Amino acid sequence: MVIAIDIGGTFVKIGLVNNAEIIVKTAIKSHPKIVFQNTIKDIEVTINNLLKSHSVAQRDIEGIGIGFPGLVDSIKMKVLSTNKKYDDSLAFNFIDWAKETYNTSVFLENDARMALLGEWQYGAGKGIDNIAMLTFGTGVGSATIINGKLLIGKHFQAGNLGGHFTINVNGALCTCGNLGCVEAEASTWKLGELLKADPRYTDSLIEGNELDFESLFKYAEEGGELSLSVRNHCLEVWSAGVINQIHAYDPELIILGGGVMKSADVIIPFIKNNVKKHAWTPWGDIKIIQSKIPNRSALLGAYYLVTKNLKN
Numbered sequence: 001m002v003i004a005i006d007i008g009g010t011f012v013k014i015g016l017v018n019n020a021e022i023i024v025k026t027a028i029k030s031h032p033k034i035v036f037q038n039t040i041k042d043i044e045v046t047i048n049n050l051l052k053s054h055s056v057a058q059r060d061i062e063g064i065g066i067g068f069p070g071l072v073d074s075i076k077m078k079v080l081s082t083n084k085k086y087d088d089s090l091a092f093n094f095i096d097w098a099k100e101t102y103n104t105s106v107f108l109e110n111d112a113r114m115a116l117l118g119e120w121q122y123g124a125g126k127g128i129d130n131i132a133m134l135t136f137g138t139g140v141g142s143a144t145i146i147n148g149k150l151l152i153g154k155h156f157q158a159g160n161l162g163g164h165f166t167i168n169v170n171g172a173l174c175t176c177g178n179l180g181c182v183e184a185e186a187s188t189w190k191l192g193e194l195l196k197a198d199p200r201y202t203d204s205l206i207e208g209n210e211l212d213f214e215s216l217f218k219y220a221e222e223g224g225e226l227s228l229s230v231r232n233h234c235l236e237v238w239s240a241g242v243i244n245q246i247h248a249y250d251p252e253l254i255i256l257g258g259g260v261m262k263s264a265d266v267i268i269p270f271i272k273n274n275v276k277k278h279a280w281t282p283w284g285d286i287k288i289i290q291s292k293i294p295n296r297s298a299l300l301g302a303y304y305l306v307t308k309n310l311k312n
């Protein structure tokens with residue numbers, strides 16, 4: 001049995017996985033101040049409950065796989081850099097924690113990479129060995145597989161910073177320090193600013209509603225002029241983000257994930273059209289599809305990472 005954990009900024013998903021099947025999974029709310037020391041305590045309580053309710057003994061735990069929203073050293077199992085989430089995790093010793101709490105090994109990886117591993121082995125990327133994935137949500141995450149291997153790089157950040165490729169040199173300052181990043185131009189954290197910066201904006205536009213992409217796409221569909229123009233701006237930004245991935249990594253397949261993909265029926269055709277027009281792929285058309293197992297990819301990716309590493 002593998003304990004799979006996907007740590008997000010809002011929720012932490014925890015599952016028990018055996019033979020690539022999620023036996024049980026649950027989600028807990030992240031600690032309000034996104035403090036890691038507190039979140040890990042909540043994670044422990046949840047794991048203990050799952051183990052108990054499924055009669056799993058400690059000796060049956062093969063290992064723990066953890067997806068983390070930041071840059072991760074996947075050899076020393078350490079968090080290298082955070083982006084305003086779980087900043088105290090930099091000092092956390094994952095190896096000691098797993099050993100002392102569950103007498104087992106732990107494997108840590110960036111959350112977007114975990115999701116891509118899951119999609120590659122069990123979802124949208126099955127059988128394809130050159131894939132770039134982008135996840136559109138609160139921020140924009142990315143990961144890359146080239147020739148059947150996760151792209152890592154010298155400092156563990158290769159393929160991981162697709163959300164921080166510059167797409168507007170006159171653009172806004174991003175949380176990462178760069179200007180005009182994909183996520184600084186179009187992501188959930190940016191959406192309120194984009195709407196409010198438009199002279200057509202009135203409070204009644206969003207009165208009583210969440211300022212999220214699901215509502216934005218709905219208003220745009222209903223003919224809201226401002227919603228439509230902000231939506232199209234975001235679609236252009238994401239298209240540029242995808243084209244950057246294609247030009248950087250030469251993938252056969254682009255997988256798009258994240259909460260924003262609830263509107264995949266609008267997003268995918270728009271991006272495909274832009275890619276057809278602007279991407280340099282003399283070999284043919286690249287496949288662009290949405291993630292197939294969005295709620296399970298990171299947990300199954302964690303399972304895959306643990307079992308693969310234990311085998312080696």
Ligand SMILES: [Zn+2]
Nearest residue numbers: 164174176181
């Ligand atoms: Zn950035």
